[in-house]
Amino acid sequence: MTIEATAGPSTLPDTATGPVIHPWWVRVTHWINALAMLLMIGSGWQIYDAAPLFGFEFPRQIALGNWLGGALLWHFAAMWLLVINGLVYVALGILTGRFRRKLFPIRPREVLYDLLAALRGKLSHDDLSMYNAVQKLLYLGILLTGVVIVLSGLSIWKPVQFHTLTSFFGGYNTARYVHFAAMTAIVTFLVVHVTLAILVPKSLRAMIVGR
C-alpha cells in the first residue's frame, strides 16, 4: 500500500475502479465491532481483576474504567454496541448470502494445504475477494466464539432470569471460565488478525475503502 500510495493517486487506477471486496456494511460493522471489542476486553480485564480466576491480574494501565464500578459501566454500555452491531452483521451476512459465498465450503484437506503454504510464506494474496481455507475456518470460528462470549456473558449477568442458559454453561462459576476462555480466543485471534493485516497492507486498505 505505502509504495503505491506515496507515488500519488494517479498510479492507483486499478484500485479505484477495481471490484468491491468488502461492501460498505461489512466495513462499517467491522470497525464498530473493533471498537466494541476493545471496550469490552479492556473493561472485562478490569472486572476480572476484582476477583481473578487465575493466579494473575491484568495491569491497570491496559485495563479500562479506573475501578470496578467504572469498568462495569463501560462493559454494560459497550455490550449494546457489540450485540446490536453483531446482530446487524450476522443478519446481513445471511440475507445477502455473503457468509455462504465467502465461508463455505470448508474442506479439511484445503485447510491443511493452505495452512502449510501459509507457514512456508507461500500463500497467495492476489485475489482478496476469495478467502483461503484457513481464513474461512478462522472467520467462522471467531463468529461462533462471538456467539459463545455473548451467551456466556448473559448467563453470568442474569444467572437467575436466564438460569437455563447458565446451567447450559455448567452453572455460574463455570460460565465465568467459559467467558474468560472465549475472551482469550478472541484476543489470540486479534493478535494474529492484526499481524497478518499489517503483513498484507492491501487487505487493511480493502477494509477501509472497500477495494
Place this chain on the structure above:
Amino acid sequence: MPRQRKPMPGVDPKLLIKDAAKLLPEPSRRLFLRGAASLGALAVLSGCDIIDGDTSENALRVISTFNDRVQAFLFNPNTLAPEYPESMITRPFPFNAYYSEDEAPDVDADKYRLEIGGRVDNKQPWTLPELYKLPEVSQITRHVCVEGWSAIGSWQGVKLSEFLKLIGADLSAKYVWFQCAEGYSNTIDMPTALHPQTQLTLKFDHQILQRAYGFPIKIRIPTKLGFKNPKYVTAMWVQNNDGGGYWENQGYNWFSGL
C-alpha cells in the same frame, strides 16, 4: 481532577496527520483528514479523561439508568433463584464488606428496634423477640458478588412480602429503603421486595445471624447482587422516591438484578 496530556514537544499534530494522509488515495484522504482533525482535537484537549475520567462515567451512568429499566423488564416475579442441597453450602461462608470484620457493627440485641416508616399503616418499631416469633422460611441460594465471586449460603427468616403485608405497607409504592447500623443503605424496587424468595433474614444456617453475617437483620435477595443485600438493618421505609444506596451512589448499577 482533569488531567492534561501535553502534545509531544516539537511535533505539530496537524502536520503529522497531513503526512499520514499523503499515504492514502484522494477521496479517502479528505475523509481521513476530516475525521482525524476532530479526533485529534478531542485527544489533545482532554487526554485520557475521555476514556477513563469522571466525564465518561457520568455519560455512562445514563446508559446504566437505561439498563435499570431493561432489567426491571427482564425481572420475572415468578422466576425463582436456583436452590442447592445443604452439601453445597460454602464453608466457611465469607465475610464481605468495605470494612474489616472487626470493624463490623456490634448491635446490642436488647436495645435493638427495627424502625418502620413511610407508606405504612403500623409504624410500631419491632423488637427481636417479636420478629423471631414470625413464621420462618428457609433458602439455600447463591450469593453473587458484584466482583464476580459467588458463595452458596443457607438463610432463614420472614418472607419480606408477608412482613410488608403484616405492617400494612402500601404495596403499590415504588421502593423499599433500608438503613443499616454502620450508615450503609440500599433502595430496592417493590417487585423485588415482593418476590417469594426475598427474605427478612434472622438466621444463617439455622443459627441466629453472627455479627459477621449481619446481626440482627440482613435482607436476603437472591435475585440481586450481594451489595443489594443489606446487613445490620435498623430501619425500613416504604416510599415512592428512590433513596439511593451506598454503592449505587458511587456508580454501581442501581437495579443490579441477577
